[in-house]
Each structure stands twice: as C-alpha cells, then as structure tokens.
Amino acid sequence: MLFSFLKYLQPTNYFQLFTTTGKSIFPIAEELPNSLLAQLKIDTKFSSEVAKNYDLSWQAIQNGYVGDVSTYSDFEGVSIKDNYHFIRKYFNQTWVFYVLLLRLFSLKNPFIELSGWYKTRHVNRVLIKGVSIYDDDYRNFKSALITDSPKVSIVIPTLNRYTYLQDVLKDLEQQDYKNFEVIVVDQSDPFNGLFYNDFELDIRLIKQEEKALWLARNTAIRHAKGEIIALSEDDVRIQSNWLSEHLKCLDYFKVQVSAGVFYPEGQQLPKERSFFAVASQFATGNAMFYRSICETVGLFDRQFEKQRMGDGEFGLRLYLADIKSISNPKASCIDVKAGEGGLRDMGSWDAFRPSNFFAPRPIPSVLYFFRRYFGSKASKLALLRMIPLSILPYQFKKNKPMLLLGVLVSVLILPLVIYQVFKSWHLASKKIKLGPLIEQLT
Structure with a gap:
C-alpha cells in the first residue's frame, strides 16, 4: 500500500x-x-x-x-x-x-x-470532496451503446416482500430504456404467482423452494437472455433513467462494471460518493455488468448463503482480475431497508451484530472473506478495528451519555464478545477448509 x-x-x-x-x-x-x-x-x-x-x-x-x-x-x-x-x-x-x-x-x-x-500534530485533516473530473464531458456524451439497445436482464431475488417488490417493479415500468427483461427469483412462503400479472413488464418468474440468496442470483444469471446483467433488490426505489445511466457509464468509461450508489430513504446521495470513481466496493442491489465477466471470475460464492459479504467477495474477484468497476452516482437508488423479509428472515441482517448473545461475531462469512484474501494478520487488525464499534447499539453513537454507558457495558460483556469472536473464527476455518463454492458460467 x-x-x-x-x-x-x-x-x-x-x-x-x-x-x-x-x-x-x-x-x-x-x-x-x-x-x-x-x-x-x-x-x-x-x-x-x-x-x-x-x-x-x-x-x-x-x-x-x-x-x-x-x-x-x-x-x-x-x-x-x-x-x-x-x-x-x-x-x-x-x-x-x-x-x-x-x-x-x-x-x-x-x-x-x-x-x-x-x-505531525499540526497537520490538519483534509476532507476529500471530489473534483468533478468527468461531469461536463459525461453530460454531453452520446452513448452508442444505448443507441445499439442491447438486451438487459434485470435480476431481482425476493423473499416475503411483495409489498416492497411492487414498488420497484412499478419503477421499472417507467424506465426510459425499454429493451430489458426482469428475472424474479421468488422464494416467498406463501408464494403468490398471480402477483406478477399486474405489471406491464417482460417478467420471467423463477419459483425457488430453497431460501438461498446467492443461489437465486446465480440461477437468474444462468437463465438471462441479455448480454448485460443489472442487479437490483426487492426493497429499493429507482429513477426512470436507472438503466440508461448504468449503460451510459459502461460506454463512457469503456468498462465492464457500473457500480451504482445506495442511499437511505429520507436522505440524500452522500457527498463522498457523489462523483465517478474507481469502485472500492460492489453491491449486488445496484450494479450492471456484462454477463461475460462471470465466465472470467465465476458466479457468486455460495459459502455466503444466509450470511454476509458475498457481494464484496465478488467485487474483489473482479478487482483482482483487472476488471475495472466504476462507482456511478448517476445510477443511484434509494435503500428502503424493509423491516421484514430477505436476509432478516434468515437471521443475518447485520455482519457484526449477532442475532443473540451466543451467536458468532462477526458472521463467519466475514472472516472467511477476510482470511481467504487478506490473511490472518490483516483479519485480526480488521476485527480489532470493527468489533469494539459493533458492541455499541447504533442509537448510542450520537448520544454522549448513552455512548459512555455503552462503553461501560462493553467492558462488562468483553468475555462474551471474545467468545463470540473465537466462535466466528472457528466456523470461518471450516469454510476455508471446505473452500469456495463458486460455479463457472459456461
């Protein structure tokens, strides 16, 4: 570094x-x-x-x-x-x-x-603001890719979120780019196939009995008719130019991956992500890429089923393979953060905050990812940096009296936290021994 x-x-x-x-x-x-x-x-x-x-x-x-x-x-x-x-x-x-x-x-x-x-005590902190290197040229760029109108396959896995899914499907009806299909992999229980009759979309519905997020995305990519894949989720809201802005980004930068930006409902696009940049993360809820990259790096690793960081691991494989990914603020989407369904139904909605006292901290897939690519030493440094912050509830962070109380509580439960970390490390070791479960796209 x-x-x-x-x-x-x-x-x-x-x-x-x-x-x-x-x-x-x-x-x-x-x-x-x-x-x-x-x-x-x-x-x-x-x-x-x-x-x-x-x-x-x-x-x-x-x-x-x-x-x-x-x-x-x-x-x-x-x-x-x-x-x-x-x-x-x-x-x-x-x-x-x-x-x-x-x-x-x-x-x-x-x-x-x-x-x-x-x-160095007098060195002042400098906040990165972004220098709008590409905005003017990008604004005037006429995309030949959009003119060629390649078929895009939009992938949406869903689990018990029909109310939220309805909103994103309505958003897709309003897209200004029209040559796309929507592949929905529905794992809901009870399953409602009639729900999809209400939309004026080319929907390809796959009913999946197993509740498995990465299997769902892999299955959808295998069934995709489009040469370009767009990944979305069942609890987001997108603007009418979402697809066209992703395509324009691919074309303008001559890259294979456009990584869209999320921001929470009720907030605005964060300043630090409001400009084009080389992406340092990959989110499967808002991304577009050429399907052919899966022939190079493989599909999603199923070691992350019902756990976290499968998208981060896929993004790192892209980076290591010299496949450049662009953080694209023009194709942003709103993260509704549904309070039910999805990974919440699988008990792993947060990577570092366990669902109960005796659950591993962090979720073992996190350490599997860290240790596999960065080694044990870097993984331990990551734990040292992240675990103390994860002990405090989110609501304590901006309330100084509660923050102090949270620190005191953290000291008292330290033996429990150590147990949780050792448990996670042990389970991650089992994953590492088994190895990645990455299928190839042929």
Whole structure:
C-alpha cells in the first residue's frame, strides 16, 4: 500500500492488494495529466519526494480519477513521520491515536513513534470532496451503446416482500430504456404467482423452494437472455433513467462494471460518493455488468448463503482480475431497508451484530472473506478495528451519555464478545477448509 499505516485503518480494503497482473490501482504521480494535477495539491510538508508523489496518487483516486496511466507495481517504504503525516491528513484524530497505541503495543521503537506522532500534530485533516473530473464531458456524451439497445436482464431475488417488490417493479415500468427483461427469483412462503400479472413488464418468474440468496442470483444469471446483467433488490426505489445511466457509464468509461450508489430513504446521495470513481466496493442491489465477466471470475460464492459479504467477495474477484468497476452516482437508488423479509428472515441482517448473545461475531462469512484474501494478520487488525464499534447499539453513537454507558457495558460483556469472536473464527476455518463454492458460467 502507498503508506504502510493504512494496514491498520483499512486492513481489508480492495486496494490493499495487487491484481493478478501485479498492478495496483494507484496511478504513478508523474504520469497524471496536468489538467488533474492542477486540481490536486502538492503537500510540501512530507519529508520525501516519494511520500509527496504517493499522496498525489492517493488524492487522485479518492477524488475520482479513472484514467489509464501506468500504476505502481510496488511501493517504497516512507518514514514513520510521513506515515503519521498521511493518516493525520485523511483520518480522524481518534484513529491516529489508535494507530499510535497499536504501534507502541507492538513493541515498535517508542521514541521514533512518539516523535513522528508529535512532530505531525499540526497537520490538519483534509476532507476529500471530489473534483468533478468527468461531469461536463459525461453530460454531453452520446452513448452508442444505448443507441445499439442491447438486451438487459434485470435480476431481482425476493423473499416475503411483495409489498416492497411492487414498488420497484412499478419503477421499472417507467424506465426510459425499454429493451430489458426482469428475472424474479421468488422464494416467498406463501408464494403468490398471480402477483406478477399486474405489471406491464417482460417478467420471467423463477419459483425457488430453497431460501438461498446467492443461489437465486446465480440461477437468474444462468437463465438471462441479455448480454448485460443489472442487479437490483426487492426493497429499493429507482429513477426512470436507472438503466440508461448504468449503460451510459459502461460506454463512457469503456468498462465492464457500473457500480451504482445506495442511499437511505429520507436522505440524500452522500457527498463522498457523489462523483465517478474507481469502485472500492460492489453491491449486488445496484450494479450492471456484462454477463461475460462471470465466465472470467465465476458466479457468486455460495459459502455466503444466509450470511454476509458475498457481494464484496465478488467485487474483489473482479478487482483482482483487472476488471475495472466504476462507482456511478448517476445510477443511484434509494435503500428502503424493509423491516421484514430477505436476509432478516434468515437471521443475518447485520455482519457484526449477532442475532443473540451466543451467536458468532462477526458472521463467519466475514472472516472467511477476510482470511481467504487478506490473511490472518490483516483479519485480526480488521476485527480489532470493527468489533469494539459493533458492541455499541447504533442509537448510542450520537448520544454522549448513552455512548459512555455503552462503553461501560462493553467492558462488562468483553468475555462474551471474545467468545463470540473465537466462535466466528472457528466456523470461518471450516469454510476455508471446505473452500469456495463458486460455479463457472459456461
């Protein structure tokens, strides 16, 4: 990674890894176009030219650069001081102190660590805003792909959510792009086949007895007639240009994957995801890709059935295979967050908050994913960063008195949490021993 301290703060981020061709995602700073460099800021307070260039490369990716200049295939080490400078610049000071403590407890030289931490105390945090690199050109772009009108197969698995599914199917009736089919894999109990007669859509209905999300998506992709797959869910709302904006993104950037953006109902598109960028995550509730990529990387791993992070694992396989995915704010959708049905009926709606006291924390599929791709050391760092936050209920985070109470409760239940983590690690080991359950699309 550009700066080694990122291993503490983003231990399981896609961009920690090199692709199978030995590339990173980070562009060589000296090759960045002048038009982009003019919008970035050279930080002269770094002590080495290497650190200055790495910082520019980081800025470029975080601000949405998607170009094709050469990328770094290895990284030189930079000083401890420059590492502290970097994390102070882009992360909350609480996390900077967290890194310092980890380094000290790891028996790193305390004089060098404290010196680097102290000497960078005046570095101010910089918030990434996005520099709108592509907006004007994209706005005027006329998509030949849309003109060619390829067939799109929209995949929607559903489980006991007819009320919510009705809304998204109504949204699909209003699409300004018309050459598509909708493949619904219905696992509901009771099953209502007559429900689908009310929509003016080309619906291909697959009744699936087994309640299995990743099986449902794999089955739908196998049955798809379209050369392009669009993934959606049964509890989202989409705008009338959802399909056309995904297609336009594929065409404009000449990529194989458009990763749409979610935002919760009642809120707005988050600023940090309001611009085009190389996608650092993949969500199966809002994405479009060429069906042929499944011939390259395979279908979804069924090790994630009834659990979490199957979409994240698929996205990492794309990244490792050098298949670029673009985070696309133009094809955003509203996450309704249905209170019933779906994974909630399977008891695993949250990756890090178990359904009961003696359930594993996190869900074992999370550790299976982390350990398989990033190794045990990075997985332990991820647990150290995420588990303490998962102990506190969501509603405590913005209420200081309740936050303090939550911290005290967390200390009291620490033995239980340790048990939950060990249980998850053990179950993940079984998954790793069994290996991935990834079928190929032929």
